[in-house]
Amino acid sequence: MKNNKKLLWMLLSALVVLVLAACSGDEATDSSADTEKDEEATTSNDGRKVVIGGLWDLTGATSDVGAPFAEGAEAYVKYANSKGIEGLNVELTGKDYAYSIPEAQKLYQEHRDKAGAQAIIGFGTGDTEALRQQVAADKFPFVSGSLSESLKNVEESPYNFLVAASYSDQGRVLLKWIKDNHKDGTPTVALLYNDTAFGRSPVEDMKAYAKEIGVDIVDEQVIDVKATEAQSQLLNMEKKNPDYAIIQQTWAATSTILRDAKTLGIDTQFIGLNWTTGEGLFDNVDAATAEGYMGALINAMPSEDVPGMAEVKEYIEGEGKKLEDINAKFVQGWVTAKIMVEAIKAAAEKYPEGEITGEQIREGMESLNNLDLGGVAANVTYGADKHAGTSQIKIGVVKDGKWEALTDYISFED
Amino acid sequence: MRNIFVRESGNYKTSYVDDMKLFGTTGEKVKIALIIGLVLLVPVFATNYWVGLLTLCVISSIGAIGLNILTGFTGQISIGVGAFLGVGGYTSAIITSTMGLSFWISLPLAGLITAIVGGIFGLPALRLKGLYLAIATLAAQVVILFIISRWTSVTGGTAGMVLSRPSIGSFTFSSNISYYYLSVVILLITVLYATNLLRTRVGRAFLAVRDRDIAAQIMGINLFRYKVLAFAVSSFFVGIAGALLGHYTMIVSPELYSTTVSIEYLAMILIGGLGSVLGSILGAVFITLLPVGLGTFVDMVVVYFPDLYSLLSAFKEFAFGLVIILFLIFEPGGLAHIWLNIKKYFKLWPFSY
Structure with missing residues (x-):
């Protein structure tokens, strides 16, 4: 019997939570369910x-x-x-x-x-x-x-x-910058991304564009968005020894990549898309490790004087x-x-x-x-037929623990 | 004329036919009619938001009943439900969006193809049991998702595919309410099927396999056949649920069918009650609405402590886990058992023992 009571209590408490949810639901919906009608009525x-x-x-x-x-x-x-x-x-x-x-x-x-x-x-x-x-x-x-x-x-x-x-446009700008600034021979590039819609979004477009302008995509590595270790992928990448590696991640995985690349002594130039750039990168790696890291900036840093x-x-x-x-x-x-x-x-x-x-x-x-x-x-x-606001980004670089813009807003189409 | 409030007291059945009756008394028929009536009347007094949430509950219920046929009835654990939902969703997406056929053809086909895929991944069940089988089905989860996200030409890769809402003639099930009714009708068919399944030879064979498979084999039950059959039947309903969900959200993408979804479905049948159709539904409703309830709770607290929002949001996950642990400790029989206890309490009152 005692056990039964306990069960009833549990059930009741669960019910209370749900009923509370229901109540608050009803309050708010009074206004929203009728919005259509109200739209006509209120003209003030x-x-x-x-x-x-x-x-x-x-x-x-x-x-x-x-x-x-x-x-x-x-x-x-x-x-x-x-x-x-x-x-x-x-x-x-x-x-x-x-x-x-x-x-x-x-x-x-x-x-x-x-x-x-x-x-x-x-x-x-x-x-x-x-x-x-x-x-x-x-x-x-x-x-x-x-x-x-x-x-x-x-x-x-x-x-x-x-x-x-868009991520693809950012990637295209970066590839174009690589093509324009690479000194000897055909530049080789690796792509590092995660296995989500976010990570894979620009990959095919970047490969197509690289082919078009004559940049070699030599390797692709999948690194989880929450990865705290990326040495095996970076070692695989190192076998192809790319000149550049383009990263599509957020801060967390990017700092993992930079840290492990330093540990392994990889001299590839890492460049990231917009979610990899910003101050949060320095939360997980020291400024010396991030030094020279480049990335796509789609907006100004708070410290910038604009x-x-x-x-x-x-x-x-x-x-x-x-x-x-x-x-x-x-x-x-x-x-x-x-x-x-x-x-x-x-x-x-x-x-x-x-x-x-x-x-x-x-x-x-x-x-x-x-x-x-x-x-x-x-x-x-x-x-009406153009829902992408711009294709321009700035390219930035980490210098002395701070982000600096290398270029003004540029597009791959200019 | 029998009083409709009369309940069965004692066992007065004199024939097997009597024993097998689904609705033994008039009271039971009235009760079922009332419940169905209530479910169908929900959109009349519920708001659009709640109809939307309940539609999700109904769709999860179909999937949970499917999983319960496998795990609750036949005792074969599966962690691949998420991927099987995906197979259903993608099959329907490919049939309707790419091939341009009607939803009414794609829905049963989604079920059938998922049943075949489920049956194939059920093959190891002959040799594997318990934890080993769990890992084998986990492989199904990984393999299927891998194929979905890599086979870009057919599935659209990680970007997913878009679907449209089904229609009959010129009527499209675009509103929440119409889709709710569509899902409820399919749920009713599923419930009827699952309840009847238990009363057939196949259903009894499932139970025998669950209780002791060696004994079942000695009695002449072909273990291989019934285990694979259980996987297929279960996957059929999961596939139907996947297709319904796909057309409801109008999108399928690999991220929708992660291992978390599989675990959530397992949680549904554990909390609801293993081997119970009612339990599957209660569990599905509970697991679907719990985050919503917790979210609303957080919203109410945040009114007083506006700075705590992100902390409390993280706390939601914690509470979710806690509820599941509490259930496993205090009521392993699940919500269905709690419901039974409450019923018993009132039936026997004031002379309960």
């Missing part, structure tokens, strides 16, 4: 509200870069609201999906049905690609931390927008912090949210009456022409 211009749903990776495999990205995006929306956005009230409700696609799908439904979101800021390649059909069906514009080339396809993902050069950084500084200092407290991924989140808010602004100007829908935000986004980001990132231009 003040207090128009746009909800952006955020899918953040705060605890998952890529949380090393995901957490500052989320922080930056939330910071920009807060900053923009304090400055006023065409009389709009833009709300960003972001939650953690821990880099797991099923969680992202549930969270997306929550944003859509409970919070009544009209636009989404996502993060990972896997989840962004997994949701592209749904956002197309629901007509929600979607910007993301992911810059996968396949999202460029307007036919297949009509509501996805790329806020910076006009667009003034507003970041204003916000950060308003929070009682310093620019040293944030990093490049915070800036990327900031820029991503900024482009979305600019699109909402453009939509609000075009449609001064009524609530703003996802379709209108998409129109607003497509009307953005050479949007000036003040040097914080390459200016972006969208159009």
Whole structure:
């Protein structure tokens, strides 16, 4: 009998959790379930509200870069609201999906049905690609931390927008730079990536482009995104002795690669795509190991003196912090949210009456022409058949424990 | 006229036919009708968000029943469910998106092809038991995912494939509610099949294999045949669930079918109750909704401690694990057993012993 009671208690406590969930669900849905009707009813211009749903990776495999990205995006929306956005009230409700696609799908439904979101800021390649059909069906514009080339396809993902050069474009710029700057003979390149949609995204495009311009891809190695050891892969790579190795990882695996390469005495020049660059790299390797490491920069470092950084500084200092407290991924989140808010602004100007829908935000986004980001990132231009804002990146290098830009924003097409 | 509230008390059955009746009393028929009615009425009073979540529960239930046929009924452990879901999803994606055939053809085909694949990976079950079989099925998980992510020309590689929602004539199951009904109908068929399976020769053979395979063999049960059959039947339903899930999310990609998914399905049937159809459903609902409930709990706490969000989000995983451990310790019989206990309590009240 005693045992039975225990069981009942357990059942009850489980029920309580679920019932609580149900209750809070119902409260919020009253507003969202009826949004469609309300959209017609409310025509007053003040207090128009746009909800952006955020899918953040705060605890998952890529949380090393995901957490500052989320922080930056939330910071920009807060900053923009304090400055006023065409009389709009833009709300960003972001939650953690821990880099797991099923969680992202549930969270997306929550944003859509409970919070009544009209636009989404996502993060990972896997989840962004997994949701592209749904956002197309629901007509929600979607910007993301992911810059996968396949999202460029307007036919297949009509509501996805790329806020910076796609991974493939970054890879092409790097390959072109290698071709242009390599001294003797044909440069040989190895590709190091992880076995996820994110890691594999640029691989085929880079191989095709390398063939086109005459760079030899001599080796490919798969290194897990959470790897703490990569010696076997690096030893395999060393057999082919490539001049360069292009890394598609986040900070964690990149620092593993650099550290193990130093241990093994490999003299290959390592170059990374955008998620490998930034200050977080030095959390796991000392500056001497990272010295000379190169990478694609799609946005400015907080320490860089560009006009667009003034507003970041204003916000950060308003929070009682310093620019040293944030990093490049915070800036990327900031820029991503900024482009979305600019699109909402453009939509609000075009449609001064009524609530703003996802379709209108998409129109607003497509009307953005050479949007000036003040040097914080390459200016972006969208159009009805062009959802990739830019193909430009800066190439940076680590010098004395700091990132320095070697080039201005360049594209492989120039 | 028998009173509909009459419950069976004691065993008064006089023939085998009586004993085999699925719905012995009028009360039971009414009860089943009420439950089905309630399930079908859910979209009327639930919000769109909850209908979406429940659709996921229903789809997981189909997969969990499938796995329970293998693990609960036949006693063969499998850690390859995630990959089998993937086989179902990808089969349906290839048939509908690449070959352009209808969903109504691809759904059963997805089940059949997954059944064949499951049967092939079930072959080692003849020689392997317990932990050894678990590792062999883990190999299925790895091999299938490897093929899916490398066979780019057919599967689209890591980028995955896109699917569309099914349609009949001009009606498309694009809304949450319509897809919920579609899934519920398939779940009902699955439940009916699984419940009846236990009443057949094949079902009894499964149970005999589970309880003691050597004894079963001595009684004339062809072990090889029934073990592979169990893998095939189980995989059939997992494949159907995979196809349904694929068309629901409108995408299939290798990252959706990781080992974590396999473990989650195992957790469903462990928490729900091994060898119980009701348990599979309860477990699937529990495992699907638990993260949502925990998430909502975190949201409520965060209102008071806004800085703790990322810490509490990590805590969610911890709580998830804790719940599973508590279940294994205090109620190995699962949710189905708890339900039975509650029923017994009220049935015998106030003279329970």
